Amino acid sequence: MKRIVTFALLFLLICSNNPYGVVHAKEMPPPVSADGAVILDAATGQLLYSKDPDTAYPPASTTKIMTALLTLENTNLNDKVIIGKNPPNVDGTRVGLCEGEQLTVKDLLYGLLLASDNDCAEALAEHIGGTMDKFVAKMNKRAKELGAKNTNFVNPTGLFDENHKTSARDLALMMRALSKHPEYSKIATTISYTIPATNKSPQPREVWNENKLIQKQSTYYYSGCLGGKTGYTVQSFHSYVSTATRNGQQLIVALIHDKNKTFFPDAVALFNFGFNNFTFTKLYQKGALVTTYNKDGLSIPLIAAYDFYYIKAKDDTNVPQVTLKDKNLMFRFFKKGDIVDEASISFEGREIGKLKLASSITHGEKQVLNSNNMQKIIMKNKYLLAVPPIIIILAVVFVLKRRVFSNK
Known part of the structure; x- marks a missing residue:
């Protein structure tokens, strides 16, 4: 039994694996005397x-x-x-x-x-x-x-x-x-x-x-x-x-x-x-949907943790781009409103800032164990079916808590 639990722990751990440039306007800036x-x-x-x-x-x-x-x-x-x-x-x-x-x-x-x-x-x-x-x-x-x-x-x-x-x-x-x-x-x-x-x-x-x-x-x-x-x-x-x-x-x-x-x-x-x-523009209001995390069958709507503004030329019609950090949220526990990711905001090829992202839903032990990805792990490794559910739950919780503390 100890070998099975140890293997399950290792298997789950492996699976869980301006800054700013100048904004340009079409109008030429005025000449100035200062160097x-x-x-x-x-x-x-x-x-x-x-x-x-x-x-x-x-x-x-x-x-x-x-x-x-x-x-x-x-x-x-x-x-x-x-x-x-x-x-x-x-x-x-x-x-x-x-x-x-x-x-x-x-x-x-x-x-x-x-x-x-x-x-x-x-x-x-x-x-x-x-x-x-x-x-x-x-x-x-x-x-x-x-x-x-x-x-x-x-x-x-x-x-x-x-x-x-x-x-x-x-x-x-x-x-x-x-x-x-x-x-x-x-x-x-x-x-x-x-x-x-x-x-x-x-x-x-x-x-x-x-x-x-x-x-x-x-x-x-x-x-x-x-x-x-x-x-x-x-x-x-x-x-x-x-x-x-x-x-x-x-x-x-x-x-x-x-x-x-x-x-x-x-x-x-x-x-x-x-x-x-130039105009001071609000890109996202606090609580607004920024993007959705989609990976391994998991879908997490990510919302802005605070208002995000940027500067653009008044006649510029381009739209900023959002890039998420490469984080795996599958085996993380978090509540609705918790900060779970960070987005890099780019505009016209340059980074204009970073935005903390919060989850708009709760993702706890129940959601992890009932997830499609977890079910696939169990089905692919049928010997896990012989392990009492409480052991699997404890193993998952143990691994996740170790990861949380190790990241602090």
Whole structure:
């Protein structure tokens, strides 16, 4: 009997055996002055346009996008910050912080994002990292986590250093992460902010937003702009990163190493190109049938585990293709709604994402044992008929549970 059960177990075990490219539009994109430029869709991470997207350039004060991201991820806006001895002595633009002065994170963020004050950047860096070196290490670590492959930060301000660089694509990825924080857009779309009096400054200090895309009186005002950040040093030239939304679609424009200071009109032109030529399309709604698993006589309707969107040119009539992983579901137990597979979604020859798939039916021990495939196994191996059904059931359950645990 032991030999028969062992053989049955072995037999059943044997039997059970962007990422993203650029989306193309028919309309030609507008010319831009910057050496590196991208339009990135915020929801999918797809590039709609790129010009030398991965060459690293000194980003100047657009660096503060990462400083702001780490601030929002690691602090509360009402946290108190005591200014150390270093921030008041930093080069470049300053709001006028004093050693020992107490401000909130919120006050410093307004100074950082509106007026690009370097003393605010260093104060936040020391508050979060303890030291400048530790904060810079956090910047580089976070950049890598976001997929930034051509970035190396040396400071939280963007002051020029030959080793301090990023690319247009990387800058867009950082803005993508930052714009997910509602506090960012609230701050970045404020025209002016008054930093209240402190223990070291009896007079309030006002900071003004330098981003012309949110200034209604500006020629470059852009309805739907959620914020942006400029950058400039003599060695770095001009850079700019911004994000805007229209009809539920959010785009990010990044421009870096612009010698001609045309980043505001160029950003407007790129936003218009992106919104006019591409559409944010829902391919599958959560719970919608994606495909049906058909193998070995088993049919399992597979549904989307969540909404899946993609970007396409507005006049493109092609349809995305779905490819399932090569999984055998015959001897797996799962309930209705369990994730059982994953689909690779391709569009015009490139992968645009992966989608988790759930079963719309339950497939348990009863279904496995009553399946046509199981009946065929038993009929082909008639000696299994001599094995009590309970033994077969236990053998199947044992094998399946071993496989489940071994895959964890």
